[in-house]
Amino acid sequence: MVAAIIKEIALQKEYLLGKPLQSVYFGGGTPSLLEIKDLELIFDAIHQHHSLAADAEITLEANPDDLTIQKLKDLSKTAINRLSIGTQSFFEEDLKWMNRAHTSQEAKTCIQAAQDQGFDNLTIDLIYGTPTTTNKMWEQNIQTAIDLNIAHLSCYCLTVEPNTALDHFVKKGIKEAVDEEKSAQQFEILMQQTVEAGYEHYEISNFAKPNCHARHNSNYWLGASYLGLGPSAHSFNGDSRQWNIANNAKYINAIEEGLLPFEKEQLTPDQQYNEYILTALRTKWGCQLQKISTWGLGYEQYFLKTVEPYLKEELIQKNEQTYTLTSKGKLLADRIAMELFI
Amino acid sequence: MKNIRNFCVIAHIDHGKSTLSDRLLEFTQTISERKMQNQALDDMDLERERGITIKSHAIQMYFNHSNGEKYTLNMIDTPGHVDFSYEVSRSIAACEGALLLVDASQGVQAQTISNLYLAIENDLEIIPVLNKVDMESAMIEEMSDQLIDLIGCKKEDIILASGKTGIGIEDILNEVVAKVPAPSGSVDLPLQAVIFDSMFNSYRGIIAYFRIINGTLRKGDKVLFMNTDSQYTADEVGILQMDQVPQKELHAGNVGYIVTGVKVSKEIKVGDTITTVENPAAEAVQGYEDVKPMVFAGIFPIDNDDFEDLRDSLEKLQLNDASLVFEPETSVALGFGFRCGFLGMLHLEIIQERLSREFDQDVITTIPNVSYLAYTTKGAELKVNTPADLPDPTQMDRVDEPWIVAQVITKPEYIGSIMTLAMEKRGSLTNQHYLTPERVELSFDLPLAEIVFDFYDRLKSISRGYASFDYSPKEYRTADLVRLDIKLNGESVDALSALVHRTKAATFGRRICKRLKELLPRQQFQIAIQAAIGGKVVARETISALRKDVTAKCYGGDISRKRKLLEKQKKGKKKMRQIGNVEVPQKAFLQVLKLD
Structure with a gap:
């Protein structure tokens, strides 16, 4: 697989038009399983075929149980300068409910060990809305993260995706469904507590200390180009999106033959506009009228017309030519985006 | 005339009438085995699928009896559902005999009995047949007793038959010849032919099926339809075999069809009497009724742009179903549509299904009511x-x-x-x-x-x-009738209003409100669903405001997945009906009545 990914890096060297890479993100699955030498090989390939900005953000996703002190030491010697630790919760009952392999103590220890090894730019995932999570526990989870002085938090509401095991259990009544009211309350707790602690709520699920925004993820929302490598990875170049085949074996076989096994969709102006609304509205940068006008006057007029009732209801606020969600609006981001769609 | 026998088949749905009819057609070589499509008489797909004969048909067979004589047997098929009792009565009136067909495992059913009474009232000779006797579940003894009790026949009169294996088919034909009286009319009297069915053919217009009571009908005759008092020319007359077979003339006692170039089904009424202009009969055959629709409901296109298409489709359906009536209706909630009249609930369902299948028209049907x-x-x-x-x-x-x-x-x-x-x-x-x-x-x-x-x-x-x-x-x-209105945040939904008995209003209202609660999507505000009589609220449900609707993760591939999902929602929303500030999906109108 590593060989295939390295080969794909070479095959895709034109995709980003030679612009210097601002960020690299190892994510999806458990990339912390990669051995250091594999990481080195991948970096070599990146350097060979692309140019990496000097201050590029290079993140590795990891589970607390994978990050031993030795592993952290080794990682600190690589180009990786940011870790995303899948913490989920600091409570045993939550972790158990989510079927996680680590304990809350392991999570705390691992975070501190990472910081000891010089990884100051840490991000952790926390989950709320879980049936086992009370509002009180959720407040404590956030407080623990704040106390650990973590630079960046990604806090996700538990989502039951269709056709997953969890979905199946919920439908069968084996597991409890997500309580909308409780999720809403916990989202409100989250917004208040993080802001008070000096984090900026810069995207629906993301909170950062000053200058600690995830540059990589922010680029998704700002519509920048990105190249995804490996099975199932998505790439985007502004007006078309492509995604690699999901099957590992088929992916490797194709790459070995020098083929890029992806499907591609060309986004129509309407689809580009809709994606822009969907992603930009979730961020502190908001929807920019100037950007909307690049699709044409019709789009601008449509936006102004459809956004009007939301301004009145104070779900959206306007600052000069920028439209962002209010705290109230953030609870209904999907609904509002849908209403603003073409 | 002495070698003609006219008979019908009285049977409950599923008792094997169509299959048995097929065997009779095969035995008399009216249709070859190879050409045989199961249940040849039911030529609408819908009928074949549902296994019920919705509209009656007729067919002529020739039977070479062992006595050396050749007989003309006209078998008239009868519709098998409660909503079509008038049409059944006209088919029965065109016959001298009836096969009473009863499933040997299921026994006599209500539908069979009421049609049997009709046949007895019309002095038809009844030939009892127990069908499906080859089935393991057949209870021949018990069912024979039922038949004996019911019509007072002897045990040996009952024919044991199976449409599936062909048992008893020849016995049935022999018995029809032996027992059913030959027609008794006179060729010399002025023409009286009674219409028992009609069908629409896109090239030839309405084709009426009739039985001649007296006189002779010739091709080219100027004819008078006595009850509607309209005159036509008999462009073509003939007998009904697997295809229509034109004849120069048809005489008293026989069954046939007439083509007059009439294009509108309303002009040709089942039960009407045909006579000639030149030598008209003194009176029409008794028993004619102008059938009136009993059940009414609004039918609306899901998409308002399809209104004209819906009109077209209804007009086409009306061509071979004169009992369907409709006139334009406007609803605040549903836009332009039609108020349609049906013979009964099954008739309504059939029309709805035919609109969907034959015309690709999916419609919203409002709460049906009877005619008050x-x-x-x-x-x-x-x-x-x-x-x-x-x-x-x-x-x-x-x-x-x-x-x-x-x-x-x-x-x-x-x-x-x-x-x-x-x-x-x-x-x-x-x-x-x-x-x-x-x-x-x-x-x-x-x-x-x-x-x-x-x-x-x-x-x-x-x-x-x-x-x-x-x-x-x-x-x-x-x-003691009241109008029950359904309100969403105080705004009446005209399409959901219903006429109900006062004692039923509250219960009915509660059911509708509860169902709507399940069917309406939550919105950013609370929705009050009320059922009211005049100003008085008799039932209420509340849909709480949507509290949270936001995706947690939105990176890379999530973006296009989420966009597609929201685009789909947006598309659905565009089709929703706006009642005041409440959006109502069409699904709600379609399913609100499915009160299970």
Whole structure:
């Protein structure tokens, strides 16, 4: 697989038009399983075929149980300068409910060990809305993260995706469904507590200390180009999106033959506009009228017309030519985006 | 004429009428085995699928009897459902004999009995046939006893048959020849031919099927349809075999078809009498009725742009179904559509399904109601076919509603629960009659309005399927009728208004409100669903405001997945109907009545 990914890096060297890479993100699955030498090989390939900005953000996703002190030491010697630790919760009952392999103590220890090894730019995932999570526990989870002085938090509401095991259990009544009211309350707790602690709520699920925004993820929302490598990875170049085949074996076989096994969709102006609304509205940068006008006057007029009732209801606020969600609006981001769609 | 036999088949749905008919056609070589498509007589797909004959047909067979004579047998198929009882009665009136076909495992059903009574009233010779005797579940002894009790025949008169294996087919033909009287009319009298069915052909217009009682009908004759008082030319006359076979003339006793170039089904009425202009009959054959629709409902296109297409489709359906009536109707909630009249609930369902299958028209059907008569304080009589027609209570003297006589045949153990159901439906038992110790016939007087909602389904479930049902209209009686309005955040949804009996209004209202609560999507504000009579709220449900609707993760591939999902929602939203500030999906209109 590593060989295939390295080969794909070479095959895709034109995709980003030679612009210097601002960020690299190892994510999806458990990339912390990669051995250091594999990481080195991948970096070599990146350097060979692309140019990496000097201050590029290079993140590795990891589970607390994978990050031993030795592993952290080794990682600190690589180009990786940011870790995303899948913490989920600091409570045993939550972790158990989510079927996680680590304990809350392991999570705390691992975070501190990472910081000891010089990884100051840490991000952790926390989950709320879980049936086992009370509002009180959720407040404590956030407080623990704040106390650990973590630079960046990604806090996700538990989502039951269709056709997953969890979905199946919920439908069968084996597991409890997500309580909308409780999720809403916990989202409100989250917004208040993080802001008070000096984090900026810069995207629906993301909170950062000053200058600690995830540059990589922010680029998704700002519509920048990105190249995804490996099975199932998505790439985007502004007006078309492509995604690699999901099957590992088929992916490797194709790459070995020098083929890029992806499907591609060309986004129509309407689809580009809709994606822009969907992603930009979730961020502190908001929807920019100037950007909307690049699709044409019709789009601008449509936006102004459809956004009007939301301004009145104070779900959206306007600052000069920028439209962002209010705290109230953030609870209904999907609904509002849908209403603003073409 | 002495070698003609006209007979029909009286049978319950699923008792094997169509299959048995096919065997008769095969045996008489009217149709070759190779050409045979199962159930040749049911030529609408829908009929074949549902296994019921919706419209009657007729076919002529030639039978070479062992006595050396050749007989012409006209078999007239009869529709097998309660909504079409008038058409059945006209088919029966065109015959001298009837095969009483009973499934040897299921026994006699209500539908069969009421048609049998009709046949007996018309002096038809009844030939009892037990069908499906080859089945393991056949109870020949018991079912023979039932038939003996029912028509007073002898055990040896009963023919044991199987449409599947062909047992008894020749016996049936022999018995028809032996027992059914030859027609008794006269060729010399002025023409009297009674229409028992009609069909539409896109090239030839309406083709009427008739039985000649007296006289002769020739190609080219100027003919008069006596009840509608219209004149036409007999462009073509002929007999009905697997195809239409043109003839120069047809005589008394025979069954045939006529093509007059008429394009509109309304001009040709089942039960009407055809005579000649030159030598007209003194009077029409008795028994003609102008069939009136009993059940009305609004039919609306899902997409308002399809209104003209819907009109076209309804017009085409009307060409071969004169009992369907419609006129334009406007609804605030649903836009432009049609108020349609049907013979009954099955007829409504058939029309809905044919619109979908044959014309690709998916429609929203509003709450059906029966046809009421309202009398104003000034003494005017008004037909009320839609809730909006009901006069203001202050100007209304009274409303009358149609009642029916209903027959239910069931097993004795279900009498109690069926009576409870009938009483709940405002009915009263008028007669209870044991056909056999295991089979009882119950007669009820019931308001027709009460069988429009969930009556069949409930009857079926409380009797575990062991109850059959038939009805005929009886009279109008005064009813304590109210209009129940459904409101969303205070705004009336006209398409959901219903005419209901006052005692049923609250229960009905609660059910609709509860169902709507399940069907309406939550919005950013709370939605009050109310059922009200005038200003008085009788039921209420509340849909809480949408509290949170936001995706947690939105990176890379999530973006296009989420965009597609929201685009789909947006598309669905565009099709929603706006009632005040509440958005109502079409699904809600479609499913609100499925009160299970």
